[in-house]
Amino acid sequence: MSSLQYKALKGMQDILPPDIYLWQKVEAVAREVFSSYGFQEIRPPVVESTNVFTRSIGENTDIVEKEMYTFTDKGDRSISLRPEGTASVVRCYVEKNLHTLPSPQKFYYAGPMFRYERPQSGRFRQFYQIGVEAFGDDSPRMDAEVISMLRHCLERLGLKEVTFNVNSIGCAECRPAYKEKLIEFFAGGLDTLCPDCNRRYSSNPLRILDCKVERCKDMRQGVPKVTDSLCSGCRTHFDSLLSFLELLGVSYTVNPDMVRGLDYYTRTTFEVTSENLGAQNAVAAGGRYDRLVKEFGGPETPAIGFAMGMERIVELLKNTVAHAFPTPDVFLAVIGDMAARESMVIADRLRGKGLWAELGDSGNSLKSQMRKADRLSSKYVFIIGDDELKSGRLKWKKLSDSSHGEISMFEITDFLQKSSS
Numbered sequence: 001m002s003s004l005q006y007k008a009l010k011g012m013q014d015i016l017p018p019d020i021y022l023w024q025k026v027e028a029v030a031r032e033v034f035s036s037y038g039f040q041e042i043r044p045p046v047v048e049s050t051n052v053f054t055r056s057i058g059e060n061t062d063i064v065e066k067e068m069y070t071f072t073d074k075g076d077r078s079i080s081l082r083p084e085g086t087a088s089v090v091r092c093y094v095e096k097n098l099h100t101l102p103s104p105q106k107f108y109y110a111g112p113m114f115r116y117e118r119p120q121s122g123r124f125r126q127f128y129q130i131g132v133e134a135f136g137d138d139s140p141r142m143d144a145e146v147i148s149m150l151r152h153c154l155e156r157l158g159l160k161e162v163t164f165n166v167n168s169i170g171c172a173e174c175r176p177a178y179k180e181k182l183i184e185f186f187a188g189g190l191d192t193l194c195p196d197c198n199r200r201y202s203s204n205p206l207r208i209l210d211c212k213v214e215r216c217k218d219m220r221q222g223v224p225k226v227t228d229s230l231c232s233g234c235r236t237h238f239d240s241l242l243s244f245l246e247l248l249g250v251s252y253t254v255n256p257d258m259v260r261g262l263d264y265y266t267r268t269t270f271e272v273t274s275e276n277l278g279a280q281n282a283v284a285a286g287g288r289y290d291r292l293v294k295e296f297g298g299p300e301t302p303a304i305g306f307a308m309g310m311e312r313i314v315e316l317l318k319n320t321v322a323h324a325f326p327t328p329d330v331f332l333a334v335i336g337d338m339a340a341r342e343s344m345v346i347a348d349r350l351r352g353k354g355l356w357a358e359l360g361d362s363g364n365s366l367k368s369q370m371r372k373a374d375r376l377s378s379k380y381v382f383i384i385g386d387d388e389l390k391s392g393r394l395k396w397k398k399l400s401d402s403s404h405g406e407i408s409m410f411e412i413t414d415f416l417q418k419s420s421s
């Protein structure tokens with residue numbers, strides 16, 4: 001006999017009950033909160049031409065250099081699984097001329113992303129994000145609105161012990177001068193910086209500030225702060241954002257080291273972190289990208305967005321918030337052949353009314369059916385046998401407190417609907 005074993009790919013996971021209920025909860029809360037801010041769902045494809053990502057994310061980023069799932073399809077085209085959501089949404093915004101609609105246009109998306117990374121705790125090769133993108137408004141009011149929306153989303157989920165890190169990384173006008181300062185600052189320490197940072201030094205020195213390698217962190221003692229190099233436009237924008245966050249009651253920390261790993265950001269960047277996670281402690285992150293739409297061939301259009309990492313938010317929910325998972329409304333314990341037929345009809349009718357009904361197997365003893373009801377954590381058990389069919393009255397038992405009683409067959413639906421509402 002062959003013993004071929006099938007396994008999920010490395011870094012890919014199955015999401016099963018009861019965890020799936022947490023996933024659904026996060027998705028439902030996000031949809032509700034985003035909708036109240038006027039964000040509408042958009043569903044771009046999971047696969048795009050590779051250049052959609054290389055163009056936007058940047059040739060010299062880890063994502064594009066090492067982590068993309070890139071293939072040649074049967075038509076000899078280079079295609080890639082999306083490693084993040086923003087590039088596809090921007091491609092769609094430009095291609096479908098959404099800029100001709102009244103501004104701002106506000107969208108959200110949810111779904112799997114793919115990166116060929118070394119799997120580690122909290123990191124997967126297929127991972128899920130829910131993200132938002134707002135186009136056509138360069139005011140810091142929009143930045144504050146988007147950040148506050150994220151705050152409400154996390155609060156509604158019960159996640160309170162999180163930190164909002166905010167920063168401004170400047171614009172095309174002021175960032176070159178800051179890059180020069182960094183190049184000067186790190187020039188003497190190239191032997192100490194890790195190989196990645198040595199590459200970053202020539203491609204995008206800002207990203208040295210993001211490096212998690214200890215000796216690179218040590219090298220950053222006294223590094224010039226980006227917030228000290230902002231031009232007056234960026235300075236005013238950032239100061240206004242901070243004052244709007246105060247106005248809306250969002251507590252934040254200005255974190256000048258937080259530059260984000262993607263090339264397309266301008267001005268505002270932000271990241272929400274939690275103390276209750278391990279090394280991968282960011283649960284959501286985003287920023288402004290005022291030049292990206294133009295780079296995709298669209299008109300000059302300011303934009304801002306963020307993405308939440310589903311795996312980490314679910315992990316946080318599991319660790320810090322108590323949950324009740326759905327359980328059956330009723331378990332029908334069945335004795336005898338007649339009752340077996342009748343209980344099929346009853347269960348079917350209850351299910352038609354939206355109640356979760358589980359049906360016992362009349363071939364098993366009442367005792368073993370009761371055990372099964374218990375294992376399923378059913379709210380109620382009804383017992384249906386020949387006597388009950390004759391009298392038209394059923395015995396019920398509530399498993400949480402062992403209370404019990406009798407009702408007429410015709411009242412079952414009402415009884416369960418009342419007690420489940």
Ligand SMILES: [Zn+2]
Pocket residue numbers: 170171172173174175230231232233234235
């Ligand atoms: Zn600037």
Ligand SMILES: [Zn+2]
Pocket residue numbers: 193194195196197208211212213216
């Ligand atoms: Zn480094």
